[in-house]
Amino acid sequence: MGAVESPRAWGGVGQQLAGRLAKLDLRGPRDLLLHLPLRYEDETRLTPISVTRPGFPAQIEGEVLSAEVSLRPRRQLVVRVGDGSGTLVARWLNFYPSQQKQLAPGRRVRLFGEVRGGFFGDEMVHPRVRSVEAGEALPEALTPVYPTTSGVGQATLRKLVDHALRTEALDELLPVDWLRRLGLPGFAESLRALHHPTPDADPHALESRAHPAWRRMKFEELLVQQMSLRRAYLARRARSAVALPARGELTAALLASLPFRPTGAQARAQSEIAADLAAPHPMQRLLQGDVGSGKTLVAALAMLQAVENGWQAAMMAPTEILAEQHWKKLSAWLAPLGLEVAWLSGSRRKREREAELARLASGEILLAVGTHALIEDPVTLPRLALAVVDEQHRFGVRQRLALREKGDEGRRPHMLMMSATPIPRTLAMTHYADLDVSVLDELPPGRTPIRTRLVSDARREQVIARLREACLGGRQAYWVCPLIEESEALQLQTAQDTFAALLEALPELRVGLVHGRLRNDEKSATMAAFSAGELDVLVSTTVIEVGVDVPNASLMVIEHAERFGLAQLHQLRGRVGRGTAESECILIYAQPLSETGRARLKVIYENTDGFAIAREDLHIRGPGEFVGARQSGVPLLRYADLEADAELIEPARELAEELLAHEPATAQALMLRWLGGREALLRA
Structure with a gap:
């Protein structure tokens, strides 16, 4: 492999800054246009110190009354600012000589930060600071806060974005009739509204990305993703493969x-x-x-x-x-x-x-x-x-x-x-x-429905009794140990402990153990013994999640079910119910349950249809994690949300086909705008 090319300087950006911006995938002025704010801060108004409230961000303006470097409990710059209505302390734990100069007594400053109760009274820790003249005008728009990386400050990003807005062409590439049909604003108007919202803009609509300008950007992003995938599809259709007619x-x-x-x-x-x-x-x-x-x-x-x-x-x-x-x-x-x-x-x-x-x-x-x-x-x-x-x-x-x-x-x-x-x-x-x-979307006939039961950890003895009853009745059972992602060794230990506990509690039954650390031939031998009915109970880590088919197994016990994802729980449950006997899945959970854990268990308890479970899973987990998007080769969506913006997907698909077929130059310009040279045609 050749050496990785270091980022080149561009338009007023030196090589060092270009390297840092590249970490944000910003490689030129055009990328800056679509580097949209995470949130906004309201610096269009001043709050008198006397009415600031702990726990809320505020902007104050006043005169520096005192500034000193305190060494206890640790070295810090402590500054007292007054505005006539009251005084407030500002503290910096990391500071530079230039900041000390800026905050010398008698200087006039604006501070922006969250107010909190402190040892010296109300205070701000590491607020943003600006030197001002008396009577200096306030900004007229909300201040954008951008996603950033170490070594790139908000002020730098704002300056670069503003320069790009002034110098780059903000061409409208979407057909006017489509904008009208979907009620979307123009590209230039949307960008300005997002980078520089006016003081009367609805802050909630901006923060929640429901503002019309956000809708416009999300639609364009979805459109580009659809075109990119469609092009991959068409490129594949152009390749040759062996034709395999159905001979029957x-x-x-x-x-x-x-x-x-x-x-x-x-x-x-x-x-x-x-x-x-x-x-x-x-x-x-x-x-x-x-x-x-x-x-x-x-x-x-x-x-x-x-x-x-x-x-x-x-x-x-x-x-x-x-x-x-x-x-x-x-x-x-x-x-x-x-x-x-x-x-x-x-x-x-x-x-x-x-x-x-x-x-x-x-x-x-x-x-x-x-x-x-x-x-x-x-x-x-x-x-x-x-x-x-x-x-x-x-x-x-x-x-x-x-x-x-x-x-x-x-x-x-x-x-x-x-x-x-x-x-x-x-x-x-x-x-x-x-x-x-x-x-x-249909199961083969003869599959028996599986009953799902939720049981608290405190009732483990009852679960063991149920297991004994099923196995003495001629059935077999799985006991799946918890997923412990932090430590494979801990997961193994838990499986071994469970195996030992069940051997002791059920001397009349034959209990086997499989886990990821076993040699493959040992794993295969244990699985074969279970399939042949030579074992009654199989204790296992999640290695049996997919592909195990033993029709005589009618009971599945999943320990610490709250630690598993919905897809995994559904997969594990599907290991039983493969024969004619009535089957059961017991989910043991530990208290207290987190909000997400409770939501997952409720979904798996109430649903047996994998598609319904997948829809709920999407709600709980979000799309990126769901499809393993990081490794899927798909252009990830930065702004559109597949649940919230579902109604934009169908029109985006329709327009993608129309542009690729009849306006290839427009399609190319849109893809260049959003993907640069990085179009993800890597579709495996």
């Missing part, structure tokens, strides 16, 4: 051999995927469906469509346990059809692994399942035409790209991404606008 030989044979019929949703998703695979450009489809909706079967049918045409298909899963489950399930389905599935994982013996790699490289084996071991260098898949990525949000962009690059030079494999974390519609429309989406 192997797919029909698999369907005929199954003891059940696919659901209507599975059949619909299969035909959408089959049509995509038959096209000569790469498919990029997201298959989302709730826990247990049958995504693996749909993926298997897609993989067979590649094999029918003499090409390879590979499936990548995020954990060893999940990858092995997929491999076993696919092998059981496909062995009767005379097909072998290669199994690639970091834990396989070197000799076995090398033999399998050689057969994949020669094209003798056409199907492979693995963890990220699939994307490591020695794996050669010369005829890869379809890559399936399960739980796609668990992989970073680079990992998904690496699998895509395994294909034949110049030809991209088709990509099918699967997720059991349903994505709310507003998110799918923005973060996944360059994907086609298939949804499995």
